[in-house]
Amino acid sequence: MTNxxxxxxxxxxxxxxxxxxxxxxxxxxxxxxxxTDLDLDSIDAVDLVVHLQNVTGKKIKPAEFSAVRSVDDVVNAVAELLKED
Structure with missing residues (x-):
C-alpha cells in the first residue's frame, strides 16, 4: 500500500x-x-489502530494517534505512515 x-x-x-x-x-x-459525531470511545480507537496496522502493514505508535480527533486526522496520520519506508 505505498504511493x-x-x-x-x-x-x-x-x-x-x-x-x-x-x-x-x-x-x-x-x-x-x-x-462526538461517531460515538467512538478509546477502546474503539485502539481497535481502529490495530485494523489499520493490519491493512497497511505499518506499525502505528500510540503517540501518533493520541492527538487524533477527526476522521481527517486518522487519514493524515495513516498517509504519513505510508510515506515512510
Missing amino acids: VSKDQVFEQVKDALVELFELDAADIVPEAQLY
Whole structure:
C-alpha cells in the first residue's frame, strides 16, 4: 500500500469504520469527530489502530494517534505512515 492518495486512505478508513463499528458510511466525512459525531470511545480507537496496522502493514505508535480527533486526522496520520519506508 505505498504511493496511495489521501482519497484512497480515506476510503480505507471509512471502510474500516463501517466494518468495525457498523457506522453509516454517509456519516463518515473528513470533518466528523470520532468521539462526538461517531460515538467512538478509546477502546474503539485502539481497535481502529490495530485494523489499520493490519491493512497497511505499518506499525502505528500510540503517540501518533493520541492527538487524533477527526476522521481527517486518522487519514493524515495513516498517509504519513505510508510515506515512510
